[in-house]
Amino acid sequence: MYKRGDKKLINAWAFYDWANSVYSLVISTAVFPLYYSAITDNKTVSFLGINWEHPDSLYTYAIAFSLLIVAIISPILSGIADYTGSKKKFMKFFCWMGGLSVAALYFFEGVDTVWVGILFTILASIGFWASWVFYNAYLPEIAFPEQQDRASAKGFIHGYVGSIILLLINLGMIMFPEVFGFDISISEYIKANGTELEIGKAIDEAKGIASSNASRFSFVMVGIWWIGFAQVTFRKLPDDIYNKQPDNDYIWKGYRELQIVFKEVLNYPVLKRFLLAFFFLSIGVQTIILMAAIFGSSELGLESTNMIATILLVQVVAIFGAFFFSRFSDKYGNFTALKVTIAIWMLVCFVAFMLDKKQENVTLYFYGLGGILGLVQGAIQSLTRSTYSKLLPETEDHATYFSFYDVTEKIAIVIGMFLFGLLNSITNSMQWSVLCLAVFFLISFIILSTLKKTKYVA
Numbered sequence: 001m002y003k004r005g006d007k008k009l010i011n012a013w014a015f016y017d018w019a020n021s022v023y024s025l026v027i028s029t030a031v032f033p034l035y036y037s038a039i040t041d042n043k044t045v046s047f048l049g050i051n052w053e054h055p056d057s058l059y060t061y062a063i064a065f066s067l068l069i070v071a072i073i074s075p076i077l078s079g080i081a082d083y084t085g086s087k088k089k090f091m092k093f094f095c096w097m098g099g100l101s102v103a104a105l106y107f108f109e110g111v112d113t114v115w116v117g118i119l120f121t122i123l124a125s126i127g128f129w130a131s132w133v134f135y136n137a138y139l140p141e142i143a144f145p146e147q148q149d150r151a152s153a154k155g156f157i158h159g160y161v162g163s164i165i166l167l168l169i170n171l172g173m174i175m176f177p178e179v180f181g182f183d184i185s186i187s188e189y190i191k192a193n194g195t196e197l198e199i200g201k202a203i204d205e206a207k208g209i210a211s212s213n214a215s216r217f218s219f220v221m222v223g224i225w226w227i228g229f230a231q232v233t234f235r236k237l238p239d240d241i242y243n244k245q246p247d248n249d250y251i252w253k254g255y256r257e258l259q260i261v262f263k264e265v266l267n268y269p270v271l272k273r274f275l276l277a278f279f280f281l282s283i284g285v286q287t288i289i290l291m292a293a294i295f296g297s298s299e300l301g302l303e304s305t306n307m308i309a310t311i312l313l314v315q316v317v318a319i320f321g322a323f324f325f326s327r328f329s330d331k332y333g334n335f336t337a338l339k340v341t342i343a344i345w346m347l348v349c350f351v352a353f354m355l356d357k358k359q360e361n362v363t364l365y366f367y368g369l370g371g372i373l374g375l376v377q378g379a380i381q382s383l384t385r386s387t388y389s390k391l392l393p394e395t396e397d398h399a400t401y402f403s404f405y406d407v408t409e410k411i412a413i414v415i416g417m418f419l420f421g422l423l424n425s426i427t428n429s430m431q432w433s434v435l436c437l438a439v440f441f442l443i444s445f446i447i448l449s450t451l452k453k454t455k456y457v458a
Contacts, residue, residue: 012236015232020128022163071411078134086239098226115142134402156318156356277448282408292370350438
C-alpha cells in the first residue's frame, strides 16, 4: 500500500493522463472531427427524426449536451463517492464507458450511421470528463501541497507525450493506409462499382475508403489505449483511504454531502474568488482550444495539413511549458505563475486578431501563434488544478470539491462557445470573437491580483 507523497503512487496517478489524453487529442481535436466533416460534407443527415442541413451544428450540440450532462451529474456522484469512499469505482466506470464508446465509433461508416457517431460521441465525452473529476480529486490525497505543482505538471506532460505518439501512428495509418494493410484492390473496386469508372477516379476513391477504414480503426486504438494504460493507475490508486462505512441511504447522504461542501466553498473567500477567476480564464482558454482549428481553417484559409502540423506543434511545446511553469511556480508562487500565463494568453488573443488570410506568410505566423499557445496551454491547465488542490481545506470530500471545479469549467465552456458564435454571427469575423476573449482573461487577472498568499499556496 503506497502512502501519500510516494513517488511511485504519484507516477501511477499521473499515468492516467497518458491513458486518457489520447481521447482529447485524437477524438476531440484531430482525427475524428476531420473524419466526421468528411463523411457529412455537403450532406443532410437525419438524427432523432430531424434533418440537419448543417451537420457540424449537430456535432457541436452533441458535445454541448454531453458537457451539460457531466455538469449535472458530477456534483451528485462526487458527493456519493466521497460519502461512500468509492472514487476509484466511479473513475473506473467512466473510464470503461468512455473507452468502449470511443471504440464503438468504428461502426460510424457513413451518413446512414451518423446516429452511431453522435450517440457514442456523447457517451465518450461523458466518460472522459466524468472520470477526469475523480482523477483530479485524487491529487490532494496522493501528493503533499509542496509536491502538487510538479505532480499536476507531470500528469499533463505524460498526457501530451502519450497522445502525440498515438496521433502520429494514427496519422501514418491514414496517410499511408497501404503500409498498414488497409489498401483496397483497384480492380475489385471497379468491378463492384461499375466498369465505366475512370482508373484515376477509381484509384482516388479506393484510397479514400482505405484512409477512412484506417481512421475508424484509429478510434478502436484510442479505446484500447485508454482502458489498457488506465489499469496501471487503477492498480496503485487507493480504494478508500478514509475507511468510510456508508449507511444504506447513501444517495440521500451523498446529496447532503454536496450541500455541505457547497456552503463550505462559500465560506472560504480565497477559494471562492479563485473559482471565479478560474471561471473567467476558462471561458478564454477552453474556447480557444476548441475553436483554434476552425479559426485557422475558416478564418485564415489554412489547409488540413497545416492544421495538423500546428496541433502537433502545440502539443510538443506544451510539454516544455508545463515543465517550466511548474518550476516557475515553485520559485515565485502559484498566483504569480498563473498571472504570467494569463498575460501570455491575452497576447495570443491580440496576435490572432491581427492575423489575416491575405497576409503574406500567414501560415508561418499561425505556426508562431501555435508555439506561444502551446507554451501556456499545458501550464495554465496544470497550475489551475494544483492551485485549487492547495487551496482546499483539510477535508475528506475531495471529489465533491473538485466537482465544483469541474462544473465551473463546463459552464465556462458553454458560455464561451455561445459568445464566440454570437460575435461571429454579428461581425461575420472570428477575429473579433477572439479579441473579446482577452477581456475575460483580463478579468481573471484582476481577480487573481486580489488574492494573497495562504498556508496552502506558496
